Amino acid sequence: MTKPEKKTWQGVRAEVQRRIRTRAWKPGDAIPFEADLAREFGCARATVNRALRDLAEAGLLERKRRSGTRVALHPTGRAVLDIPLIRKEVEAAGQRYDYELLARSGSPAPPHVAKGMERRDAPHLVHVVALHRADGRPHVLEDRWIDPETVPDAAAADFHAKSPNEWLLENVPFTRSELSIHALSVDPQTAELLDVAPGAAILALDRATWLEERPVTFVRLMHDTGHVIRSSITA
Amino acid sequence: MTKPEKKTWQGVRAEVQRRIRTRAWKPGDAIPFEADLAREFGCARATVNRALRDLAEAGLLERKRRSGTRVALHPTGRAVLDIPLIRKEVEAAGQRYDYELLARSGSPAPPHVAKGMERRDAPHLVHVVALHRADGRPHVLEDRWIDPETVPDAAAADFHAKSPNEWLLENVPFTRSELSIHALSVDPQTAELLDVAPGAAILALDRATWLEERPVTFVRLMHDTGHVIRSSITA
DNA sequence: CAGTGGTCTAGACCACAGC
DNA sequence: CTGTGGTCTAGACCACTGG
DSSP states (O other): OOOOOOSSHHHHHHHHHHHHHTTSSOTTOEEOOHHHHHHHHTSOHHHHHHHHHHHHHTTSEEEETTTEEEEOSSOOEEEEEEEOOHHHHHHHTTOOEEEEEEEEEEEEOOHHHHHHTTOSSOOEEEEEEEEEEETTEEEEEEEEEEOTTTOGGGGTOOTTTSOHHHHHHHHOOOSEEEEEEEEEEOOHHHHHHHTSOTTOEEEEEEEEEEETTEEEEEEEEEEOTTOOEEEEEEO | OOOOOOSSHHHHHHHHHHHHHTTSSOTTOEEOOHHHHHHHHTSOHHHHHHHHHHHHHTTSEEEETTTEEEEOSSOOEEEEEEEOOHHHHHHHTTOOEEEEEEEEEEEEOOHHHHHHTTOSSOOEEEEEEEEEEETTEEEEEEEEEEOTTTOGGGGTOOTTTSOHHHHHHHHOOOSEEEEEEEEEEOOHHHHHHHTSOTTOEEEEEEEEEEETTEEEEEEEEEEOTTOOEEEEEEO
16 A cells, blocks of 8 residues: 555544545455554554544444454445534524423323334323424424323423423433434424425424433424425545 | 442443433533543543543533533434435345336436535536335335536446446445435325325435535435334434 | 454643633 | 643453354
8 A cells, every 4th residue: 555644543544544435445345454554554553443443433344353344335324413402403593593382281192102102001191282483483393292200390390481392401311212204294283383384294303212211201393394404424 | 429330431431421310410510530530430541531532422521622521511412324225224124125217317407406416507417217116115216416527437337237326335435425304295296106195295315425526426315105214312 | 262353551742722 | 831631652451253
């Protein structure tokens, strides 16, 4: 190989990336061992390790003990989505944020909620519906269900002042969370709340969270038509 | 603090996470310096560094030179989406994969393509339309545009044997890629190809990629109704 | 059971942001 | 200028896995 590098782990990563990009190392190929690369680059093995680990996390390399490191056959792209507070998201876009509590009650979990929380029964949950606005226009309809057994404080929380979105994030820790993204045709009732045409296609984000094995909350965020989730892909 | 840990970086991370979760260290608080934690845990500073760096990447901590490390105010969740080959995705679901090239031509980029590729003109591109099936049923409609100036081989590529999705991934490296996810009401023509009701809500993924500053390709993947993108959130 | 990546250590120097 | 995180080194041991 023709091009050594600076002895920083970013330098090593850049050089390895270059060799993959220029096909000096082809998909499926085994690349030299850490120790050999360290010698070639004139740096410590730990430095090479750091660089290769980073590329493996990005999906460009596949590493196995004993058998060594290979260039990934299909560089499976990985997109990282930031899931900010809705308020922050709106403010970051330079728009005026506005929030309104629409309903609050208690009721048994409907099927899609029970399923999202991985429960086969239909537990009694706190149900909160809230609307987030951007520059006065409906932006996100938050349909949230909270398990009062895991979050007893939810009954007393003042969701007029702070959205459940924000209140939960600040007051209830969680250990696991599942996200699913899908497209929905809005039903007439939701359409009116969001001020969109009935039957329009909207983006819905379902998110369920747990604290250890105890369910915390399930929320469906229904976005205004035309909403787009953006991300750059690390590769 | 009451609970030291194993001297592995995962052990340190677990303990720090526990202190955050139990609110021993509250959001916004500064936590002890690396050197102090290393002494407390009886391990090397590098080990503490590894653990704290990991938590910072996950968004739980905010680190600054000189001023130290703080617990993040709003643990902004981060979802990692894997973007696999469509073929792999179908096969992973245990379904039979099937692929058909529907059309291939050359034409000027329509507005949404030019915009996605960050161009103000309407360059002449290779246009390929292909259908991916799962168990015989339409799964994804691939509407792809390739810049022949960046990818001269595209003209000669055999898209009957391999989908452009797969061919590009194996033959053309890229350095940057942007993803956007949105919901669409399918137009009648697309509805017929996907075998869904006209006007149904579907999930569309737009992806543009570049090699250095040169545009490579833009693709819109239109999914079958009911398709869901899933991910677990690291926090 | 041997080889390769995964990790820990103790020490050192550097870069950058507050003071 | 000083202190804190960021990184590098050289060496060591461990864990997993493929032959």
